[in-house]
Amino acid sequence: MKMLVIEDEEELLRFTLTYLRSEGYVCEEAATFQEGMEKINLYDYDCVIADIGLPDGNGLHLVRQLKSKLSDTGVIIISARNSLEDKIEGLDIGADDYLTKPFHLSELNARIKSILRRRKFQGNKEIDFHEIHVLPETMQTLVNGREIALTKKEFDLLIYFISNKDKVLTKEYIVEHLWGDYMDTADSYDFIYAHVSNLRRKLIESGAHDYVKSIYGVGYKFTDLEAK
Amino acid sequence: MKLNDKTNRYFITASLIVFCAGGILFYFLFQLIIDRDFNQRLHERKEYYIRIFSQSDSLLHYQQFSANSIGIIPVDRIIAGKEVVSDTILFDRIENKFNRYRQVSLGMNVRGEQYKIQVRRALVERKDIIQGVVILEVLLFLSFAVILSLLNNQLSKSLWKPFYAALDKIDHYKAEKGETLEFSRSNIDEFDVLAAAIEKMTSRISQEFHILKEFTENASHEIQTPLAIVKGKLEVLIQSPGLSEDQMDMINTASMAATRLSKLNEALLILSRIENRQFHVVKDINLHETVDRHLNALEELIQIKGIEVIKNYDNPIVFQMNPLLADILFENLIVNAIKHNTAEGSIAVTLRAKQFTISNTGEPPMRDPAQLFQRFVKASSKSHSLGLGLSIVKAILDTYQLRVKYTYGQHVHTMTIDF
DSSP states (O other): OEEEEEOSOHHHHHHHHHHHHHTTOEEEEESSHHHHHHHHHHOOOSEEEEESEETTEEHHHHHHHHHHTTOOOEEEEEESSOOHHHHHHHHHTTOSEEEESSOOHHHHHHHHHHHHHHHOOSSOOSEEETTEEEETTTTEEEETTEEEOOOHHHHHHHHHHHHTTTSEEEHHHHHHHHHTTSOOSTTHHHHHHHHHHHHHHHHHHTTOOOOEEEETTTEEEEOOGGGO | OOHHHHHHHHHHHHHHHHHHHHHHHHHHHHHHHHHHHHHHHHHHHHHHHHHHHHHOSOSHHHHTTOOSSEEEEEOSSOOTTOOEEEEEEEEETTTTEEEEEEEEEEEEEETTEEEEEEEEEEOOOHHHHHHHHHHHHHHHHHHHHHHHHHHHHHHHHHHTHHHHHHHHHHHTOOGGGTOOOOOOOOSOHHHHHHHHHHHHHHHHHHHHHHHHHHHHHHHHHHHHHHHHHHHHHHHHHHTSTTOOHHHHHHHHHHHHHHHHHHHHHHHHHHHHHHHTTOOOOOEEEEHHHHHHHHHHHTHHHHHHTTOEEEEEEOSOOEEEEOHHHHHHHHHHHHHHHHHTOOTTOEEEEEEETTEEEEEEEOOOOSSOGGGTTSTTOOSSSOTTOOSOHHHHHHHHHHHTTOOEEEEEETTEEEEEEEO
């Protein structure tokens, strides 16, 4: 998977690349609008992550340029301004998703995976993790070939876990992934506990291994058994 | 009090003083003229009598005619050639009262008989003069005052026209629109100076407003970037192998604090954008649709808390406002009702006759309800609340000149907005 990250803030660019590379992506970087434009015109990428507030040009032009090439590159735009207008315009001209700074890397990762799944026409649109088989389009989950019934939130949670395999997911990240900005009350963390334990129980009852590791007071980690 | 009324009041007070002084002068002048005239007539009458008497044989038969106007008294000894003028009071039989008279007394010799002749005239009553003067003065003063105020009102209407036009413009001035006021020139210097000063002031205001607006947005942007770095680094750090749970907990706490700061920053930015009236687009908002949409979006949250939602929609209410602000308004009110609810509590939403009411069960307020809508005032000690939600609600309502009323009774908090 080849990615291009266009971001003028050096530190942001640095750790975003670190994180994405640890996920196994091949990443290229561009720190300016000009550089981003050149790279878009020269190479093909599976996914482009573009900050729209670049000092030497509006990132939305990059998205337009990319889309004029008729490429099926996935685009995620990132903006510090939480403005509805930018968001609507970005999505209108063909961006696949929109993230507002500051964002969680696990969230970016989950969004990238979802875009890549949707954009991959030849190939696997399904998610496999050992005995767990997930079909995002029909919202079905199979364990050892047998379907199990998950609620919408449990299903989202499972995909989020598998997308961020081996990563520490704090309750904060999970809350924001599942509920967005709505949920910021103290008791929301109890709801996370309820959802996670229901998902765990359903997976174990259907014969799957328990891949969810609790980190006391912090959150969870979805990981292979041997790493546990 | 209007400037016009005030000047009228001063004018009338001043003229009242002038009229009073004038009245007193008038009185003395009148008195003087009347007195001179009176004395002359009295003298003429005396001469007339002397002429008649000097041709008569005897005054005895005149004596019976003697009345208030003439007195003929036979005397033994004459006081010749000496006239004495004096004032006296006599009873007037016709008017049936005492009157003041002025008389000239003189001695007269008619064919050897000595007489004392008293020629009299009734004096004009001082009371009558005063009465005359006062009536005259009052009439003059009243007509003067009426004409003065009518004239003044009429004049001010036309003279002050440019002033009221300018006032109207200032009243509708909005700094956030970045406009500078311009006035048409009148032919009155004072108003032109005022207009020039206001033009200068508004152009400065709109400039400074623009700078401030830019500053707020840039500051917010600049704050978000370092926060994004902090959060990103913490997220990379927490993935490092070999961390103890305590270390991870510390990283997590730091990350949560950064999130909180960033949300606070966003909320303050929204608040300042609302207060600076930067949401110009206005659309017809169907209130029950908006409320329903937010209730649906928050349904899970409501379910988790076991809250029962009671809807009372009587009639559709349509209100003209910015769609984004409408969303923020109702989301904040509903989230507020969920957040401060009790487990297994209830939320009642009522839309009836231009009135929106949302009430929720909850603990009694810990603060003075008047403070609820101020910034950073938290209804409860829950540290996760930013304390800006209701300030944002109030700022939005202020934009549309709406008011929210908060009441608490029998474990139910109620917010009422009249649209």
